[in-house]
Amino acid sequence: MKKKAMIIGVIIAIFAVITAVSSCYCVKEDEYAYVVRFSKIERIERSAGLHFKIPFIDSVKFFPKNIQLYDLAPSDVLTSDSKAMSVDSYVLWKISDPMTFYKTLGSIPEEQIPMIIYRISTICIIDFSFC
Incomplete structure (x- = not known):
């Protein structure tokens, strides 16, 4: 019995430790953290x-604060x-x-952002004419 x-x-x-660990997350100086619950943003951590967060219910997504190239x-x-x-x-x-x-790009995978930028820059160049 013992x-x-x-x-x-x-x-x-073990369950308590897993729950405690999964309820914490660390935000770095150069990023935003989005706390998402059931595909809806609960809050944005800027600091x-x-x-x-609520373990097993909330998920956290990180996006950069600094300038991207x-x-x-x-x-x-x-x-x-x-x-030509x-x-x-x-x-x-x-x-x-x-x-x-x-809301506009959060659901787009990061690999697709360069393609979007390429399309926009190509459209700008195509509209340009040399007179």
Whole structure:
């Protein structure tokens, strides 16, 4: 009987430790933390440090605060007056409003952001004409 009680106690202790560890998360100085509950943003942590969430219900997503660089590969494009150009471009961007960023791009995988930037820059160059 004592052995059974000891096993149950160890199982409860392990569960308590797992629950305690999964309820904490650390936000770095250079990032935002989005606490998401059932696909809805509960809150955005802007300050660095140790924060808490409801374990097994809340999930945390991290996004950078600092300036991001996307260096696009050189590409050939045609302008509106049919002139060929070789374009090498880069984009510097920063998240200024975390809520708007998450609502518009938060569900897009980070690998797709360079493709979006490439399409936008190509559209700008195509509309450009040399007079």
